[in-house]
Amino acid sequence: MAEGLNPKLLEILACPRCLARLQYDAQHQRLICRYERLAYPIKNGVPLLLAEKAETLKE
Template identity: 35%
Template structure:
């Protein structure tokens, strides 16, 4: 995982999906997101801060 969108590599190494505890992958596009490899939820990154709230996530499947 590379550090992008202002998210520290140390943080990316330890956080997991709050819904299923799956691994998160940082994607950068129009808006940076952390996408769960397990359940497919995408969590927004706002001002370099991951918003790991299931209610804020969108489904990618």
């Protein structure tokens, strides 16, 4: 798990756009919404769940 990111927090975090559960991507330190195809960065253990910080997934 990301440094400073509480595993219980991950259970309740949701995509701010569609409210879907987010998946943790440890390799890239981000949270992914598969439905919106967005990745929200995690900086210093804090998820940045802001639309302007999200990156569109190319998968």
